Amino acid sequence: xxxxxxxxxxxxxxxxxxxxxxxxxxxxxxxxxxxxxxxxxxxxxxxxxxxxxxxxxxxxxxxxxxxxxxxxxxxxxxxxxxxxxxxxxxxxxxxxxxxxxxxxxxxxxxxxxxxxxxxxxxxxxxxxxxxxxxxxxxxxxxxxxxxxxxxxxxxxxxxxxxxxxxxxxxxxxxxxxxxxxxxxxxxxxxxxxxxxxxxxxxxxxxxxxxxxxxxxxxxxxxxxxxxxxxxxxxxxxxxxxxxxxxxxxxxxxxxxxxxxxxxxxxxxxxxxxxxxxxxxxxxxxxxxxxxxxxxxxxxxxxxxxxxxxxxxxxxxxxxxxxxxxxxxxxxxxxxxxxxxxxxxxxxxxxxxxxxxxxxxxxxxxxxxxxxxxxxxxxxxxxxxxxxxxxxxxxxxxxxxxxxxxxxxxxxxxxxxxxxxxxxxxxxxxxxxxxxxxxxxxxxxxxxxxxxxxxxxxxxxxxxxxxxxxxxxxxxxxxxxxxxxxxxxxxxxxxxxxxxx
Amino acid sequence: xxxxxxxxxxxxxxxxxxxxxxxxxxxxxxxxxxxxxxxxxxxxxxxxxxxxxxxxxxxxxxxxxxxxxxxxxxxxxxxxxxxxxxxxxxxxxxxxxxxxxxxxxxxxxxxxxxxxxxxxxxxxxxxxxxxxxxxxxxxxxxxxxxxxxxxxxxxxxxxxxxxxxxxxxxxx
Numbered sequence: 001x002x003x004x005x006x007x008x009x010x011x012x013x014x015x016x017x018x019x020x021x022x023x024x025x026x027x028x029x030x031x032x033x034x035x036x037x038x039x040x041x042x043x044x045x046x047x048x049x050x051x052x053x054x055x056x057x058x059x060x061x062x063x064x065x066x067x068x069x070x071x072x073x074x075x076x077x078x079x080x081x082x083x084x085x086x087x088x089x090x091x092x093x094x095x096x097x098x099x100x101x102x103x104x105x106x107x108x109x110x111x112x113x114x115x116x117x118x119x120x121x122x123x124x125x126x127x128x129x130x131x132x133x134x135x136x137x138x139x140x141x142x143x144x145x146x147x148x149x150x151x152x153x154x155x156x157x158x159x160x161x162x163x164x165x166x167x168x169x170x171x172x173x174x175x176x177x178x179x180x181x182x183x184x185x186x187x188x189x190x191x192x193x194x195x196x197x198x199x200x201x202x203x204x205x206x207x208x209x210x211x212x213x214x215x216x217x218x219x220x221x222x223x224x225x226x227x228x229x230x231x232x233x234x235x236x237x238x239x240x241x242x243x244x245x246x247x248x249x250x251x252x253x254x255x256x257x258x259x260x261x262x263x264x265x266x267x268x269x270x271x272x273x274x275x276x277x278x279x280x281x282x283x284x285x286x287x288x289x290x291x292x293x294x295x296x297x298x299x300x301x302x303x304x305x306x307x308x309x310x311x312x313x314x315x316x317x318x319x320x321x322x323x324x325x326x327x328x329x330x331x332x333x334x335x336x337x338x339x340x341x342x343x344x345x346x347x348x349x350x351x352x353x354x355x356x357x358x359x360x361x362x363x364x365x366x367x368x369x370x371x372x373x374x375x376x377x378x379x380x381x382x383x384x385x386x387x388x389x390x391x392x393x394x395x396x397x398x399x400x401x402x403x404x405x406x407x408x409x410x411x412x413x414x415x416x417x418x419x420x421x422x423x424x425x426x427x428x429x430x431x432x433x434x435x436x437x438x439x440x441x442x443x444x445x446x447x448x449x450x451x452x453x454x455x456x457x458x459x460x461x462x463x464x465x466x467x468x469x470x471x472x473x474x475x476x477x478x479x480x481x482x483x484x485x486x487x488x489x490x491x492x493x494x495x496x497x498x499x500x
Numbered sequence: 501x502x503x504x505x506x507x508x509x510x511x512x513x514x515x516x517x518x519x520x521x522x523x524x525x526x527x528x529x530x531x532x533x534x535x536x537x538x539x540x541x542x543x544x545x546x547x548x549x550x551x552x553x554x555x556x557x558x559x560x561x562x563x564x565x566x567x568x569x570x571x572x573x574x575x576x577x578x579x580x581x582x583x584x585x586x587x588x589x590x591x592x593x594x595x596x597x598x599x600x601x602x603x604x605x606x607x608x609x610x611x612x613x614x615x616x617x618x619x620x621x622x623x624x625x626x627x628x629x630x631x632x633x634x635x636x637x638x639x640x641x642x643x644x645x646x647x648x649x650x651x652x653x654x655x656x657x658x659x660x661x662x663x664x665x666x667x668x669x670x671x672x
Contacts, residue, residue, distance in 0.1 A: 043655075170556070173555055173556040173559060174527040177549070177556055178530075180552065190537075219596065219597070394628045395639065397627060402603065405600070405603065406660070410657055410658055418607070430519070433582060433583050434522065434523065452548045459547065464544065466547070
């Protein structure tokens with residue numbers, strides 16, 4: 001599988017001729033990404049009759065444009081109303097929402113758009129060149145290594161909830177236990193389901209996301225006139241176009257930050273199952289660890305917004321690498337793309353580059369073109385989108401509750417999931433009021449089933465030996481990295497204090 | 501996230517942290533319930549949850565002991581006002597919670613459009629103390645009809661169907 005530059009250049013030019021497919025997909029992706037429950041994967045499933053009827057190349061471009069733009073769209077409500085459109089944007093409000101409350105919503109959106117687009121563009125180009133090597137990553141990561149990666153993710157919780165590590169850990173492990181609800185993958189025995197059949201298939205993520213973020217937020221903010229502080233409201237009323245351009249300038253000034261955090265996203269995206277949520281939190285934690293001003297994170301800090309947005313868009317191209325090169329989808333959306341392409345008789349893996357080079361390279365050029373078009377079309381909208389923050393909570397709260405609750409119904413069409421979202425809403429409300437991090441609980445819910453699956457698999461392979469988690473060289477290296485990453489913030493903090 | 505900044509309590513006495521014990525106590529109770537449900541299943545299906553649950557219980561007990569030590573030193577009190585403040589908003593919050601529960605109960609029968617219209621109207625009127633009723637009615641109608649047109653008619657999304665959706669299915 002050799003990289004042919006002439007094929008790439010020709011593909012890039014040709015992809016531009018598909019602007020008529022990219023534009024509507026982009027718009028659709030932004031909308032579905034911004035509404036909790038309407039992920040890119042769900043939308044592509046809904047539109048299967050359309051994509052299956054299309055020419056495979058047009059269908060692939062449509063799906064990729066929708067996928068890339070939905071990732072960016074998910075950050076918009078996360079910044080403006082503290083409700084991530086998907087779990088991948090769960091780290092975005094950490095600094096994006098405080099910026100909005102200060103009346104800098106427009107600036108925050110511009111920073112998010114530029115970071116997302118540049119992060120996405122860069123990783124698409126890197127993935128294109130490094131595909132043969134990146135695809136090998138998946139071969140070296142087995143159950144044991146994945147367990148360490150999952151624990152890596154959980155350990156971030158302590159760093160995120162920096163004010164009280166103990167509370168952060170309680171929130172994260174509580175989320176993990178909630179994630180363990182349901183039947184186990186080997187014996188199919190229901191555990192902790194309270195007798196509800198709807199929970200046999202694990203706790204669905206969308207109701208958890210909707211409840212923890214949207215419902216709890218709606219019940220919390222109704223105490224004020226709007227989500228903006230008094231000073232924020234004044235700043236928002238004064239804000240003009242200059243504010244949006246200032247956001248662009250600020251994001252560009254952190255170009256190095258965008259590069260390395262998006263590369264984190266790309267590498268994590270290549271690992272099947274790891275996902276954008278982990279990538280965003282890893283990038284956030286690393287960004288905070290190496291920052292000269294870690295105390296500003298969580299207060300509306302520029303780098304705290306750049307890091308997760310670059311990383312979760314880096315994941316987008318990463319998930320395509322194992323799909324195209326070895327035929328293993330890196331995520332749900334990639335899996336659906338594989339189904340559509342297989343329907344048309346396109347085989348994934350090395351053969352794809354020999355028989356359908358236009359599709360293999362076209363996937364990445366479509367993504368690059370989408371990101372380019374996206375920046376031009378969405379940036380001017382930042383000013384108008386940010387106006388939503390001045391809407392009174394009298395109107396905002398019931399709207400958020402109604403539309404996100406019904407969004408939790410969509411993936412499985414169970415009314416039960418709406419009740420579940422309400423229960424998570426109450427948990428989230430209590431957590432917010434008492435200083436526990438809702439994002440930490442959500443990470444736990446996401447990682448719980450993954451951690452258990454890998455743990456069970458490792459145990460079966462080792463015939464029940466728990467020490468199997470220290471049996472792999474790569475795994476042991478990762479354990480050391482995990483310990484270093486836990487100790488590093490403490491060490492850096494001590495060093496900083498010593499200097500002062 | 502949206503956590504409010506610590507309020508300067510001045511002479512208001514020790515910090516009230518009773519509410520902070522709700523999550524740890526709930527986590528301990530849930531872990532015990534979970535352990536009870538896995539007692540008769542194969543060891544391999546128990547071990548992961550046992551490890552995580554045990555760590556969770558230890559963390560929660562550590563937090564509870566820390567809180568009680570702070571209480572014994574007079575640094576904190578175990579009242580729940582942190583969870584309930586501002587008290588003036590409790591009636592509105594409870595009404596909205598009741599309306600939300602009603603929304604979920606009714607939506608499978610009345611469908612998205614009708615239930616959303618009723619919920620938005622009732623919710624907004626509650627929060628606005630009955631002011632701007634005309635505007636609220638207009639906005640609720642606009643949003644519920646807009647939602648129907650965008651999600652059900654255009655995107656064919658699986659929203660709860662009721663009499664309005666069924667009647668319009670043949671037309672749109």
